Amino acid sequence: MNALAPTGAEAVPDSRGLNLYRADPALARLAALYLPPDLFEHLLPHLDRLGALAGDSLDELAGIADRNPPTLRHRTRRGEDVQSVEKHPAFREMERLAFGEYGLAALSHRGGVLGWPAPMPPAAKYLLTFLFVQAEFGLMCPVSMTDSLTRTLRRFGDPALVARYLPALTSQDVDTLAQGAMFMTEQGAGSDVGATVVSAAPLPDDAWALTGDKWFCSNPDAALAMVLARPIGAPDGIRGVSLFLLPRILPDGRANALHIVRLKEKLGTRSMASGEVQLRGAVAWLVGDPGAGFRQMADMVNNSRLSNGVRAAGLMRRAVTEAAFVARRRVAFGVPLADMPLMQRQLLKMQVWAEQARSMSLQAAEALRRSDAGESGAYALLRMLTPLLKFRACRDARKVAGDAMEVRGGCGYIEEWPDARVLRDAHLGSIWEGTSNVVALDVMRAARRDGGLDALRAHLSGLAVPGLNVQPALARAAGLAEAAMAPGGTHLTRQAASALYHVASAAAMAWEAARLDDPARLAMAGMVLRHRVLPRDPLAADD
Numbered sequence: 001m002n003a004l005a006p007t008g009a010e011a012v013p014d015s016r017g018l019n020l021y022r023a024d025p026a027l028a029r030l031a032a033l034y035l036p037p038d039l040f041e042h043l044l045p046h047l048d049r050l051g052a053l054a055g056d057s058l059d060e061l062a063g064i065a066d067r068n069p070p071t072l073r074h075r076t077r078r079g080e081d082v083q084s085v086e087k088h089p090a091f092r093e094m095e096r097l098a099f100g101e102y103g104l105a106a107l108s109h110r111g112g113v114l115g116w117p118a119p120m121p122p123a124a125k126y127l128l129t130f131l132f133v134q135a136e137f138g139l140m141c142p143v144s145m146t147d148s149l150t151r152t153l154r155r156f157g158d159p160a161l162v163a164r165y166l167p168a169l170t171s172q173d174v175d176t177l178a179q180g181a182m183f184m185t186e187q188g189a190g191s192d193v194g195a196t197v198v199s200a201a202p203l204p205d206d207a208w209a210l211t212g213d214k215w216f217c218s219n220p221d222a223a224l225a226m227v228l229a230r231p232i233g234a235p236d237g238i239r240g241v242s243l244f245l246l247p248r249i250l251p252d253g254r255a256n257a258l259h260i261v262r263l264k265e266k267l268g269t270r271s272m273a274s275g276e277v278q279l280r281g282a283v284a285w286l287v288g289d290p291g292a293g294f295r296q297m298a299d300m301v302n303n304s305r306l307s308n309g310v311r312a313a314g315l316m317r318r319a320v321t322e323a324a325f326v327a328r329r330r331v332a333f334g335v336p337l338a339d340m341p342l343m344q345r346q347l348l349k350m351q352v353w354a355e356q357a358r359s360m361s362l363q364a365a366e367a368l369r370r371s372d373a374g375e376s377g378a379y380a381l382l383r384m385l386t387p388l389l390k391f392r393a394c395r396d397a398r399k400v401a402g403d404a405m406e407v408r409g410g411c412g413y414i415e416e417w418p419d420a421r422v423l424r425d426a427h428l429g430s431i432w433e434g435t436s437n438v439v440a441l442d443v444m445r446a447a448r449r450d451g452g453l454d455a456l457r458a459h460l461s462g463l464a465v466p467g468l469n470v471q472p473a474l475a476r477a478a479g480l481a482e483a484a485m486a487p488g489g490t491h492l493t494r495q496a497a498s499a500l501y502h503v504a505s506a507a508a509m510a511w512e513a514a515r516l517d518d519p520a521r522l523a524m525a526g527m528v529l530r531h532r533v534l535p536r537d538p539l540a541a542d543d
């Protein structure tokens with residue numbers, strides 16, 4: 001036995017109670033770069049408190065909610081055919097924190113959240129989300145759906161509809177809050193949205209009756225859902241699909257004709273309900289142009305893809321924090337794991353992937369702010385950064401979460417610790433809101449149709465700093481993207497999207513490093529280019 005090695009329970013490091021904000025000093029430094037100075041100062045205590053919650057009571061609530069998934073009740077006690085989704089009190093408490101106290105679904109749409117008088121820029125929302133999701137992933141879906149539905153409704157909806165529902169959608173009182181959902185996927189129409197068969201028939205007073213099955217509906221009992229349906233007589237394919245706002249309760253107080261058939265039994269996001277919904281002539285209102293349903297829904301999907309990328313970055317950060325915590329305290333062969341060269345290499349790889357995703361999240365948040373402000377070229381950049389982030393970060397989160405599990409050894413595989421939940425949740429990011437193939441194809445669509453590649457090139461030139469020349473790597477990645485977009489090149493799409501992500505994230509990290517005087521971050525940026533984009537002997541001795 002080694003005299004230095006702890007034994008018994010002392011030998012098992014427990015991170016419960018760790019402040020996830022303080023454990024991650026880069027967070028405050030990056031927040032200072034991406035937020036206006038007054039908002040940064042204002043948010044610091046809120047980030048600190050959320051970090052404390054996320055490493056302690058919120059994490060505990062998330063574990064309880066994960067072990068006690070929602071259940072579906074089909075009838076009221078009087079026998080009425082009205083479904084309700086029963087959620088565990090732990091989930092309700094997390095809803096109070098996310099929608100109520102932190103106002104995550106409201107803070108982009110109105111002032112008054114967390115004592116700030118104006119709507120906050122996207123970077124603020126995503127920094128708070130980044131911390132919250134480190135404890136609870138499932139609830140972030142309803143939060144993001146509510147935020148995204150509100151955005152899409154405000155952009156395209158009839159002003160009377162907006163006026164009717166905006167106060168409830170942005171309420172911080174969970175009793176008056178109207179949550180949002182998105183019912184798009186059908187059994188035969190997932191990636192291929194143009195195959196939508198749920199139908200819409202006109203009713204008096206500009207209303208429509210929706211009929212058919214929606215196959216994946218997260219937050220199925222939400223007060224409002226954005227639904228894709230095909231008006232009777234509309235053309236086949238994507239151009240015949242329209243966007244509708246579906247209330248669960250009609251303005252006269254009656255329940256709408258929608259039936260939650262069952263809830264899905266899921267690998268992850270177990271705290272949150274995802275169900276199948278039958279629309280039985282349910283009343284809904286058209287949102288925007290009848291022929292532009294998919295384009296308008298794409299606005300909601302893109303917003304939620306960005307949020308998904310941020311969530312993947314948050315999950316990776318949780319994984320890195322846990323792994324670093326364990327590695328510094330767990331002793332084997334008489335030394336802490338963190339002193340072992342192989343462990344150092346493992347931790348560094350995880351950290352680099354997590355930092356890439358965080359920088360890309362913040363860059364995309366800033367592009368969204370500039371795009372919404374109408375700045376020239378910002379929309380094209382946002383169109384590019386969003387699927388790049390969603391595609392690559394969600395895939396990397398699977399790997400990083402799995403590697404962090406391994407750092408905890410056998411305990412990592414045990415459900416009492418956060419690793420298993422993080423890993424199960426991390427796998428969903430690459431499936432919903434578009435699978436990896438579909439999102440990588442969207443990168444190329446953005447590059448070609450929306451001028452995204454040129455916008456990215458221009459943006460990366462603006463990020464250039466001494467110490468890292470991204471041009472050779474950019475030339476390689478852009479060349480591969482051109483090849484992927486050429487006839488017969490589709491099979492290169494994912495490789496090209498990954499390469500563009502690596503170049504963009506390395507450029508962003510180098511730009512941040514220069515402003516933060518952070519040579520370690522600059523070194524990580526260089527590593528990304530050398531290991532992921534530039535030609536390299538696979539057996540070369542490592543950095």
Ligand SMILES: Cc1cc2nc3c(=O)[nH]c(=O)nc-3n(C[C@H](O)[C@H](O)[C@H](O)COP(=O)(O)OP(=O)(O)OC[C@H]3O[C@@H](n4cnc5c(N)ncnc54)[C@H](O)[C@@H]3O)c2cc1C
Pocket residue numbers: 182183184185187188189190191192216217218219266269274428431432433434435436437438441
């Ligand atoms: C837990 C959970 C919650 C969800 N919540 C919602 C929700 O709230 N609302 C909603 O509308 N949907 C929701 N979804 C549905 C989700 O968005 C879809 O499952 C997803 O988009 C994939 O569609 P699909 O299941 O029909 O698979 P398919 O579209 O059949 O895809 C199967 C495979 O084919 C590949 N593929 C498809 N097209 C191409 C192509 N052109 N080139 C190469 N490969 C291709 C895909 O990458 C995938 O690997 C949810 C899904 C899950 C798992």
